[in-house]
Amino acid sequence: MAISLGPNQYGKAEVRLVTVEREGPVHHLKDLTVSTSLRGRLERTHLTGDNTDVVATDTQKNTVYAFAKEKRVGEIEDFALRLGRHFVGSFEQINGARVLISEHGWDRIDVGGRPHDHAFSRATGEQRTTAVTIQNDRAWVVSGLTDLVVLKSTGSEFHGFPRDRYTTLAETDDRILATAVTARWRYRSTELDWSGSFTEIRRILLETFATKHSLSLQQTLYAMGEAVLEARDEVAEVRLSLPNKHHFLVDLGPFGLTNDNEVFYAADRPYGLIEGTVLRDDEDPKDAELAWYTLPAF
């Protein structure tokens, strides 16, 4: 029986990097979690333990910190591209790299109506993300956001689904719709105004969630992805993962009270999980395959 080494990668996961950029008394904070993975001619270490080709994960971590000092970190996409290209360009045996970065937000503390120069409070759980893939001299960028929690208190219905002997869910033409958006979008280019693009895509996702009258979370998911692709030429495809954060009407009957869509129980789990991809038809599927390889499907 012949046995061989299949696809593999290795690196340092979740390097925590915080930088302070000083503009006189005003400080600018960047708070990142960076993961690097390298691919290439790595049979020797796996098959015999000969580490000649292994760029140590410790070296990968140190490179993240040194790069943060040597040049302004800037946008997470640019930082990830620099790191990935460095590893592939510097080591002949390494022909591919994946760099994942999530950015944690900090808001300036308001003191007497003025944003403080150097004191911050952690923003919500929402994070901005990027996944950069380098393969020889090519690069792909998949950016996104996680945990953008949204709720609309009307403008959402759910009915017309099949009923069998296990179905108890009541049909509704007016329910709360709430979710924590994880969105990732694949860019068609590696040189962009990343921050401007992110801000616009986030705005479009929020606006569409708010304004699209929803007959299902699936319909809302498609509408959100479609709106991004219609407005943003730089985006090739959008993947969304939307947990349905159910808000159930509380039965107030036992207390002799009616519930006119006013009192809800916010369930923690289980939750519906609606996931999907919205695509342009004219894209090369090979690009998508390489850009998403080993990333969560949604």
Ligand SMILES: O=c1[nH]c(=O)c2[nH]c(=O)[nH]c2[nH]1
């Ligand atoms: O928007 C929804 N989609 C579903 O597939 C579903 N299933 C369910 O029980 N509630 C909902 N809501």
